[in-house]
Each structure stands twice: as structure tokens, then as C-alpha cells.
Amino acid sequence: MLTRALRKKFLKIVLAGDQAVGKTSLRKRYLGESFEGKYMLTIGTEFSLKKLFLDGDEFSLQIWDLAGQQQFRHVRTLYYQGARGAIIVYDVTKRETFENIPRWISELITHNNNQLVPILIVANKIDLREIDQSPVITTEEGIAFAKTLEEEYTRKGFDTWFIYHETSAKTGCGVEEAITNFVSLIMSQRKMAS
């Protein structure tokens, strides 16, 4: 009973995605002024805590954010282990960051005991869609891809789900909604399981 109660108090979510897609900006935008940042030099990770109240329960949301990409490869397991969800971010103006999503999923599986946690796919930098001339990934393409991924990984036997949201960490558009929705889905699933 006690273990269950303690376990419920923390919810670790990891951020993943290519460099410069806006992971740190999203985290900061979501946590606003209330966030408590901690930097763990050894694993190159910044982690932030936020107290949330959801359906009458209080818990601490931890959002883990890799400060460096390449140099911390050897401690990736520490980063991913124990995560209850992952936010994979891409930049809607950079197709390569969208195409790399499956790599991030493989990385999650490899470093988290061959399990796949629920995933929030975030299409970030939507403010640039209006002005950027380079080919952009449309909403339809993003949604379809998230659906394909869910089908593919379910078929492979993983007990998981995916959701898709669009954001701009620059204007703040969609950020709160995306993360709150993801977290409440995870929490309601945990409640059902407990």
C-alpha cells in the first residue's frame, strides 16, 4: 500500500528529439516561473519539477531534459529508466527531425528495459509555418504518422499508445494543452491499473 502511494507521487517524463527542435524551450514554457531546475552534470541532464493537481491528487511531475546530445550516450539508460512517458519533439520546418522519430523510439525501448512507454509526439515551431519557405510537415502528415507508429508498435507487441499535439514554444501556443493532456491520460491509466 505504502509503496503504491509513494510511487504515485512522482511522474517522470523524458524529453527526446533531435537537437534544436525546441525541447528545452517547451519545458521552460510549460513550467513557467514555477519550475525548479536541477542540473545533474554527471548525466548531462536538467530536470524540472512541478507540483500538479489532477482529479484531486497531488503529484510531482519531473520533466527530464538532456542538456547535451552526443557526449552523454553512455548514460542514456539512467536518463530513460523509470520514465512513465516520453515527449518526442520535432521541428515542423525540418523534415529530418520528423524522420528521426523512429530512432528516438528505438532508443527509448533499448534503454528502458525493452518497454515502450506512452508517447506524446510534439510538432513544434508551428509559428514558422507561415513564414518558412522550406517544405513543412503538415498537420495531416503528423497525425497520420502518429497513428501509423501506434499501429506498428502495437503490432510488434508493445503495450503503448501515442498522441499528437502541435505547439509553438515561442508563442506558447498549444504547450500547456499538450502536456496537461498527456499527463492526465497517463495518470488516468495508472489509476485504472492500481
Ligand code: G3D
Ligand atoms: P533543444 O533543447 O531541442 O535543443 P532549444 O532546443 O529549446 O534549445 O531551441 C533551439 C532553438 O529553437 C532556440 O533558438 C529556440 O529559441 C528556438 N525555438 C524553440 N521553440 C521554438 C518555436 O516554437 N518557434 C520558434 N520560432 N523557435 C523556437 P536559438 O536562436 O536561441 O538557438
Ligand code: MG
Ligand atoms: Mg535543450
